[in-house]
Amino acid sequence: MLNFDKDRYVKIQSGAVAIAEVLPAMMRELLQGGLERVFFMGTGGVQFLTLPAVELARSATIMPVSAAFPAQVVLEPPAGLNERSLVVLPSLSGTTKESVQLLSFLKARGVKTLSLTGHKDTPLGRDADYNFTNFAEDDTSSESFYLQTLLIVLSLLAERGEFADFKAVAAELKRxxxxxxxxxxxxxxxxxxxxxxxxxxxxxxxxxxxxxxxxxxxxxxxxxxxxxxxxxxxxxxxxxxxxxxxxxxxxxxxxxxxxxxxxxxxxxxxxxxxxxxxxxxxxxxxxxxxxxxxxxxxxxxxxxxxxxxxxxxxxxxxxxxxxxxxxxxxxxxxxxx
CATH class of the missing domain: 3.40.50.10490 (Glucose-6-phosphate isomerase like protein; domain 1)
Structure with missing residues (x-):
């Protein structure tokens, strides 16, 4: 195939689905700590890659799960953005200016944060409450972010008793x-x-x-x-x-x-x-x-x-x-x- 490295691609997407191993415990901890709502806040195109997961949550749970633009949030934050919220921050570089600004804004409000990055030693990789780093580049990042955000929502549903097949789906996604x-x-x-x-x-x-x-x-x-x-x-x-x-x-x-x-x-x-x-x-x-x-x-x-x-x-x-x-x-x- 033209300009395609199979081993690199498989390694990156396998890294994306590996998030399934750590999510159940993390979601359980958040829910036991009083988590009431989840926001996905990505800058630019990466935000589109979170929206299928948001749409899935819309039809599967009454828990508020929504998306918002970082540049707008710091000017006009949505209702309920507080210490009982989790904000998921996807950024391939980990240095996206609007998202870094948002992270500071969220920390000042006591909001819990989970960053999804391609590089650990970055502002978003280091400073979020939770981080999952999976190296990727532009040609592989779409599938990686789609899979990670899907698994985040599925694990949330599973821990709330609203999705019984998390382990089975995660096992299939490994393939x-x-x-x-x-x-x-x-x-x-x-x-x-x-x-x-x-x-x-x-x-x-x-x-x-x-x-x-x-x-x-x-x-x-x-x-x-x-x-x-x-x-x-x-x-x-x-x-x-x-x-x-x-x-x-x-x-x-x-x-x-x-x-x-x-x-x-x-x-x-x-x-x-x-x-x-x-x-x-x-x-x-x-x-x-x-x-x-x-x-x-x-x-x-x-x-x-x-x-x-x-x-x-x-x-x-x-x-x-x-x-x-x-x-x-x-x-x-x-x-x-």
Missing amino acids: LPELLVTVKENYETAAAALASEIKDENYHIFTGAGSVWPEAHYYGMCILEEMQWIRTRPVHAADFFHGTLELVEPGVSVFVFKGEDACRPLGDRVENFARRYTDKVRVLDAATASLPGVSDRTRSLISPVILAAMLERLSAHLEILRDHPLTTRRYYKRVEY
Whole structure:
């Protein structure tokens, strides 16, 4: 596969699922200490990677679990952000300015913090109450953060008696890193063909629902816009028919992301409509991935992980065909925070 190191990839994703070994005891301690609510607060694209876990909690527990923007929280903190709260702070670098500022803000309020970092010897790696460091880089971080935040929520549910299958799911997820390599291998030819097809296109609509909507938003904004300077319009599939449908016409590119959860029909609806009006409907479907030994229950939880693994292959080919490395930015280092 193009620009892919299997051993590195498996090591990183195995490190991500290893968080399952320490989470039950940590969650038990927090709940016994009076934990009442959980917030996920990531800066930029990493926040998208926490949202499937937040969505899972929304439908599985009455305990408040929500997401918030760090830059906004320090100006207008949400109600209940106090010593009975846990804030999860994901940051690959561990040095993200807005998140470091937020950590200081939270500590002053007595809020408990759990950081997820790629580097331990950093402000977020050192100074949070709890830390899980798993080295990763841009091409491997999506799956890593998806898996870690999923396991955080599942362990919370399990300790509250709202999810009985934590050990079984965690055991299946241990097999996932190797299986995701096969997913990538099976998608390689299609990824190369799709990259060749879209390399000169400058606008795409991205849509999805349920657990895969954050990946649609993430790939459009954080990969194609930030890393390739291609204009995109991410829109939730539930909102597609309340505005964006009027932009669909021959030649308009529509990417439909489909998962294996209860919201799949929303993606089907967009696909069925778009195929009537444009010749450029691109469907990425988590259900096409072969994952032997992974139950339907677990598959329903990991659709964004599967799509992230596939899309990394698209990105690997796209940056070569467009002669635009994914690390090239115009303004990133010039932004004043």
